[in-house]
Amino acid sequence: MVADVLKGLAERSVKDDNIVQMEVPGCGELPVAARLMMATQKVDVVIAVGVLIDGATDGYTFMCEAVSNGLMNLQLTAAIPVIFGVLTCATPEQAEARATGDKSHAVDWAATAVEMGVLRSSQIGNSARAKASVGFS
Ligand SMILES: Nc1c(NC[C@H](O)[C@H](O)[C@H](O)CO)[nH]c(=O)[nH]c1=O
Numbered sequence: 001m002v003a004d005v006l007k008g009l010a011e012r013s014v015k016d017d018n019i020v021q022m023e024v025p026g027c028g029e030l031p032v033a034a035r036l037m038m039a040t041q042k043v044d045v046v047i048a049v050g051v052l053i054d055g056a057t058d059g060y061t062f063m064c065e066a067v068s069n070g071l072m073n074l075q076l077t078a079a080i081p082v083i084f085g086v087l088t089c090a091t092p093e094q095a096e097a098r099a100t101g102d103k104s105h106a107v108d109w110a111a112t113a114v115e116m117g118v119l120r121s122s123q124i125g126n127s128a129r130a131k132a133s134v135g136f137s
């Protein structure tokens with residue numbers, strides 16, 4: 001999925017030098033890693049990529065809620081878009097179908113990231129006029 005995201009970004013003329021990557025042990029660590037990335041790097045947008053697959057316990061349900069809420073809260077608080085590149089699947093087969101081939105969701109995540117990065121820049125970039133348009137001073 002990460003390779004497909006990088007391909008999608010390259011196709012949209014995002015330079016390698018402008019891409020920062022971090023790896024995490026599991027999806028549960030995505031929100032704090034995204035927060036750390038925002039704190040230590042100048043990022044326009046974060047794409048959080050992972051797979052959650054339903055298991056034997058309630059862990060999946062809690063993890064889906066915690067990760068999605070964590071990433072949503074983070075993007076709203078930081079005003080930096082966080083793309084939800086997390087597959088939440090009932091089975092490995094569902095995940096496979098969405099992570100690979102023509103149906104890979106990663107292409108959409110890259111496109112959405114670029115669109116939201118441009119949107120953010122247009123609203124809180126250096127232009128005083130742009131800032132005024134959303135009420136920042
Ligand atoms: N069950 C899955 C996990 N579980 C691990 C958590 O993400 C986390 O790393 C752990 O609870 C320690 O905080 N992670 C996945 O990425 N996908 C899963 O299906």
Ligand SMILES: CC(=O)[C@@H](O)COP(=O)(O)O
Nearest residue numbers: 055056057058059060063
């Ligand atoms: C917290 C988890 O992701 C993990 O405990 C899920 O375990 P299981 O796959 O046995 O439900």
